[in-house]
Amino acid sequence: MEQDALAPVDGEFWLINNPDVKFRGRLMVEGGKSHLWVTGPLVSTTTTQIVSSKEEPVTTYVLRTPQPLPENATILGTLDRRGQVQYNEDVTLLECLCVNPGLSLPIPGSDHQEWLPRLIVRGTHADEVDPKFSRLQVRFAHLDEWAGPYVLSQLDGASDTDAEEIRRNLSASLADQGVVRLAREGIVTTSPAGDRNLRSAIWVEITGLKPMSFDELDRAYIAPLRTLLTLSLGKDCPPVEIQVGDDLLPVWFDIQPTPISPLTEDQLHSTMLLQCRDLGIQGIAHWLNRARLLGHLSHKVAAVVAGFGYTIENEVLDLATAAEGLHRRLHPDRQRFDKDLVEQARAAALQGCDDLEPKLQEAVKSALSHIADPSFRDRLHDLIDDCAAILPDVVGLRPKRWSSDIAEFRNRFAHELNKGHLNEKDILSCLACRESLRWLLLARLLIETGIPHEILSDRLGKHPRYTIFLRQAKNWSPRIYAEG
Known part of the structure; x- marks a missing residue:
């Protein structure tokens, strides 16, 4: 299915570990962004307690206590029949984040909840929170024009009896495990005028893998294939359709990923961070006056803030480089030791x-x-001190561990010390580093506008993306952000 072919679909939804609580809802996937709205609370946002006073006359009232929301929930659902689909379709929503928990008030509609799934697996109900897959097939933009002639050259003049030989000619064993194959499939397309046409589409199919998560499949196979196509064609070739499966089952399941958090501004319906009135014309002038000092470093940070980065490794390295450069410019006289020593x-x-x-x-x-010269970690801690009154929790509960992680990833990516792909734990740690550096450097740069610290702290601290980051960081990097 195309990634926006699921917008919108009604159905019934429930948490994997609470199948008795089900609500009607609507799932929408459009442009790679996924939303689920449900008509009731899949999770309770409060605990309710009936309390009576001890004095006469006795007064009874309801005491509601806020409850923490789950960070990475798995939601199962059954989608209604629609269009050409003649059955109720099972669906699994993975790594769901509740961004609108409802108000839990005795008002119709007040307990509606909004969830953001990161992965949607269509056609099945997962029986575990973190399912693994051993088969993958992907269609990429422009893959047909790139691989089509090669595949057709193998098929040209072949008979049905040659099918196995053709399959072998279009397959190759991978070094670690598994087989990669180019496969052709007929698909039906509909023109704007309503005419239906049959054309062939090329898939890259990889089977025989050890079971792994979707993120591991993405890092090991999807991203490298996208890069190869991009280098070959000179234009971006994102995946347009992804299917996963298990070697034990003869079926494929459609999977629709949303790029791994941080969440986009559209997803959070967020407002702008700073409005012009927050800065005033003096703030704009102050920023321009500091532009020569800040140089290209502010552009590096802005590129990551705007989501221009191609890989998380590039973004972390760019932000770490910007952090060091920014410190050198803002603290030019900082010395590690006394000059005489x-x-x-x-x-x-x-x-x-x-x-x-x-x-x-x-x-x-x-x-x-x-x-x-100060060490890189010393520079990071100076920047933390600069922003302590604005974002006191951006580097978590253990700043020394945070700076150690940043320094480690910086060295690994700058000197190519990392062999192979990041494992899943490193990916999550990298996300915490990327997002925390993003917010720290953003705050430090905006200080240069001369905006009062209390206004900047209020705008940053209440920003939806920042509050969501602090919640997610406890899962991404618990050794830094979680209590205990």
Whole structure:
């Protein structure tokens, strides 16, 4: 199915671990963005307690206590029959985030809830919260024009008896495990005038894999294929249809992913972070006055804020680079050690280098030339201090662990120390690093507009994307953001 072919569909929905509580709802997928609205609370946002006073006359009242919302819920559903579909379709919604929990008031419609699923698996009810898949097939934009002639050359003049040989010619074994194959399928398209046409479509099919999550499939196979097509064709080739399955079952399930959080502004119906009246003309002038000092670093941060990054590795590396550069420009006189101590250390070290060959002496001198500079972690903690009154919780409960993670990922990505793909745990840690750096640097840059700190703190702290990030970070990086 095309990614926006599911907009909108009514059905019945329930949490995987609470099948007795079901509500009608509407699921919509459009442009890669997924929403679920349900007519009642799949999760209770409050606990209700009937309380009576001890004095006469006795007064009885209802006490409602807010309850924490689940961060990554799995929701099952049955979609209504529609159009050409002659059956009720099962659907599994994975990693759902409740962004509108309802008001729990005795008013019709007040308890409606809005959820954002990250993955939609159509055609099945998952029997576990984190399902694994061992088969994958994908259609990409422009894949037909790229691979079509090659596939047709293998089919040209072939008879039905050659089917197995053709299959072998279009297949190849992967180094670790599995087989990749180019497959052709006939699909029906409808023109604006209503005419139906049959054309062939090319899929990349990968089977025989060890069971893995969708994110692992994406990192190991979908993203590299997209990159290969993009490099080959000189234009972006995103996936337009994805199906997953298990080698034990002879069926494919459609999967519709929403790019991994952070959530887009449209999804959260959010307002702008700052309005012109927050800055005033003086704030605009102040920003322009600081533009030369900030240079290209503000553009790096803006690119990530606007979602221009291509991979999370690139975004984390760009933000870490921007953090170091921004610190150098804003704190040019920051020294790690006293100047006299640095000179004594250099003299002592160089004194022992007289017997070394010239190249080694140069290497030692080069290493000692930056001994007074703050470490990358020191620079990060200075930026944290700069923003402490504005975003006190952006780096979680353990700032030293946070800076350690940022430094580790920066070194891995800058020096290509990471072999292969990030594992699922690293992906989640990377997300926490990317989002926290995004907010920290955004706050630090906006300080340069001269906006009062209390206004900036209020706007950032109440921004829907920021509050959602703080919730998600507890799951992404619990060793930094979670209590205990």
